[in-house]
Amino acid sequence: MVHRYLSEEAYWSPGIPRALVDTGIDNALCFGLYHGQQQVGFARLITDYATFGYLADLFILREFRGQGLAKWLVESLFQMEETQRLRRIMLATVDAHELYRQVGFGPSAHPERLMEIHRPDMYRSLSVSDESSPEF
Template structure:
């Protein structure tokens, strides 16, 4: 069964770092169901558990998924290194934007595997999301939203995505309060007349 992402009008994009084996891409053909489910099974992703493969595939392809990848050395040639595929990459992170591709985005499932943290990959990942979901790239975008927990993550999203805290949800089942954050890219925040 083949899934076509609903944002087919938004061409997949890839971001590379000079002199690095890491890259970020929205190309759905690179997504690894197995790697994402393996990450979901780990304790550091306390908010999610593994899904049946068909469910996860639909979830990932029904959103705009930003994968974080590491090129693996099994690539036989420079051409293989320049043209990443599921065969010559390892998925090590993800950010999923649930979106209509025009006016709205809900950011969820953001992670970089702990063994790859400390390289600035998480910040770079969210900056790539911010670039795509900006007024410059999506002129009709009205809102970007997310849920998070601790103060450090609230400050992180406020700085990179210009998110503002708009509400709380008490979650005794996960032992933390969730914070609802929202940004209105390109909105004039100096006036209160706009009720979008």
């Protein structure tokens, strides 16, 4: 379900191979949100468990949105001991600024210090044989 959502519905990861999703999950602090046995949401925090975290891949399935679940998920994540000691937690979003403001996020104090390498078409360039490669 997580791979399907990230590869087919999320604007930030169209076409992402399953092997990359699996590797990302294996190397992050992950959270699932369930309605009974059905997973309806997901988030992962990429972290060194000491000073830094990057909140990524947070989503709630469309039919479960509008109930405050994303906010609850982030608030629950931030109540954990592992996240309370982090000095900096970052994220990127196109359309959920208001949600993240409600849980404490704001603009970078020093945006002039932040830099990135952005490769938006990275997953489109991978071949099918690359998807099963153990290097992922």
